[in-house]
Amino acid sequence: MSSKITHVVLYPVPAPGHFIPLLDFAQKLLIRGLTITLLVTPNNLHLLDPLLSLYSPSQFQHLLLPSALPPKDPASGLLGFLVSLHHQHYPFILEWLRTHTSPPISAIISDIFLGWTKQLADEVGLPRLAFSPSGVFGVSILASMWREKPHYDDPNDMRSVVSFEKLPKSPSQPWWQLCHLYREYKKEDPNRISFEESFLSNMSSWGIAFNSFSDLERVYLNHMKEEFGDDRVWAVGPLLPLGDETKSARGGSSSVPSHKLLSWLDKKRDDSVVYVCFGSGAKLTREQMDALAGALEKSGIDFVWSIKHLGEGHASGDYGKLPDDFEDRVGERGFVIKGWAPQVDILSHPAVGTFLTHCGWNSVLEAITVGGVVMLTWPLGADQYSNEQLLVDDLGIGIRVGGGTKKIPESGELARVLSLSVEENRPERAKAKKLREAALNAVKGGSSQKDLDDLVNTLNQL
Template identity: 30%
Template sequence: MAMECNQNQNALHIVMFPWLAHGHIMPYFELSKFLAQKGHKISFVSTPKNLNRLTNLIPQNLAHHITLVSLPLPHVDGLPQGAESTSELPIDKVPFLKKANDRLQLGITQFLEDSNDVNWIIHDFACHWLSQAVSHMRIKLVGFTVFNATTFSFLGSPSDILGGTCRQRPEDYTVVPSWMEFIPSNGIAYKLHEITNHWNCMDPEVSDLQRWAMVVEGCHAVIIRSCPEFEPHTLNLLRKLYQKTVIPIGLLPPHLGDDNSQGDERWESLKRWLDNKEENSVVYIALGTELSLSQELMHELAHGLEKSGLPFFWVVNDRPLVEGVFGVDIIPPGFETRVSGRGMVWRGWVPQLRVLAHRSVGGFLTHCGWSSIIEALGLGRALILFPGGSSDQGLNARLLHGQKIGLEIPRDDKTGSFTSDSVAESIRRVMVDREGELLRENARGMKEIFGNVELQNKYLTEFAEFLVKKSSNGTE
């Protein structure tokens, strides 16, 4: 690999600039490693705390190809001191993080001017100002969304978004748009509680939709974390909506060897617990790093797990219910005693991929983040869909439910409320009931796409070749 790097005559300098969220930073980092393997020079730009998490993840043979470029996050009134990522914030504070991210413009522009050799910038939705900032430089831009093509097809064309002819209220996003009516699984739309919740994390001055529309209009190409084997129709639709080069780069599936859990005492104790369970018997529950349910709904979820009668492993994050106040009784009193032996509640970080890969885990109750879905389907795990109320999660749930790859837990469209009985029934149907066999079979079949590293690397290779070709001929 190192030999390939040293002998690459077409080496480019590529700047990576992801949004300040773990679920965005890691796919950008995976793409960085692949491009570095091809011999390209990578400058990975983010804030100090986010980069600190990456320092030990750079493979030794790529260390001289990947440089972490640290830009201090400017202060913004309303943003809690020291916060540098969405996982550190309640959802109503995220707009202040977007305003702080906008103030990185001066720092990254200075870095680009000082470098004087950057060929490409691969950047996220948040920096809508970047194309204007680099207009006087000989740099090409690629917009990289870490979501799938279905999500962005649903949102519509940049011209409609920026022209104000599109949807203006949260309620407008609860119906299937006309341009998607002939797409398979066309029940894809937000529930009101989902889009209302996401509305609260958008900058009121420049919405997420406007940011992405401006990114698309200002870039040379758009890359999507997907592949045509999974989304042929919406990838084609996206090209029509964008009137621009849209390149699937594959699913960027993670690798078991990439985490540092081997030898960790907590993982070893968890592994022993899983080893004592029957094959495909355990439900794994993890709602991501950013979803906070009310205490009432956490209790309802707990009672549903209890009523299911099945073994489970539940990761509970210590996120505040209300800013500054942690939920002491986030788990019902006596719950862990009642389910002792059958269920385990785990607080803090867990090596999710290792848990999903364990033979005893048969199903995954997930918040429907795209990264978590990719991990689970790469291992053929059946999905119980419990979407969080932000970004793409609700649309992912509709997509997978419609394709009979997972089953969505019924929730009230307006409030997001649900019952413990519906949780228990959904879990049992996906895990053990006869009527869920098709779901389990379809999920296992997804391994051929999501777990096919050779297939996914093919799309990464095609994208790397695109960058070299467009750099050499200088054309669009």
């Protein structure tokens, strides 16, 4: 056996939706014998505990980066944060790469929101692989958007539709659904220019790996292979925990005892429970919370509702507060979680048949792979509208119920859809169950396992 060590550096964006799938990817690489150094900021250090307990320091180690400081201009939002990350971490990582000699580094694998690491890798003579925690369709829309630079003539007409005619099926989106990183910043904004250059660097990188699988996004995957070449695009998903020791703690510790939640679910009929969650970062307005609570109350269904915990003082603002006495009124029909929910455990329980979701890609993959559930789609931003298009229009496993940070659904109509979604013979359910089989086959000897093995072989030859 060769004694050669293939050592790769992994660098995620320090946000749950990006960090968690890259950790799952790291475990896939570790199992295949690669040595990994993961770059991590102090606030995410605890998320490494499961892997640190499973692998020796000689195979899995971390480099502690400086804490991600807020941007100079608080109004610059996520775009300012990402650009600030670039300026803070670039010199630190560059110095470490230049001085680290043992074991030598073979490649840098970094998040697509960190496209500037292509320049960093070039400086030290290493290949850079872009890692996308998002789907191929969503990334294709983003790349096309930054290249083609669509605009609208009337700033007051947010109904303008943007067509992406160079992509398969020529998809289109209303202007207001385009990623806010593109839409809400002026062309001359330095942060916007910097991020545009960074994102387009992904398309000139050595290769790209997607958290997706062939049967889910085949036509868009083939399109991306035309961009990079067949041997530089890998679909390695769905990236999910490999065992019970990491499954329940994915992304952090549950804010409720898992046994209490699972005991509650055990009392429910198969496919009769609706799980409601809008991810780790999304927030509903008070009016949206009231409408959703009213719909859940009127529907008569059983449900689990995971509500983002905003901490003391925050719930009194525009976000996050349940209507008074809501939990008392719904009684045993509802299980409310305030904080982090064990989402994989919930979706894998046979009682859960529907998922009301913001369409974040991690949630989409979990719903497909561990649950095979119907999805009620309520996207709020980022790539979530593209994901909704894929789920509803391409795959037929989703039903639109919301859309937009300001839209307030009519609670009576939403209650009706909630009730219909748990019916036994929903066509979306049959398609979802079939897609779940395809996802499991992809990672168990199918296309994703083959792509992952090919990627590792390619890295070993560098």
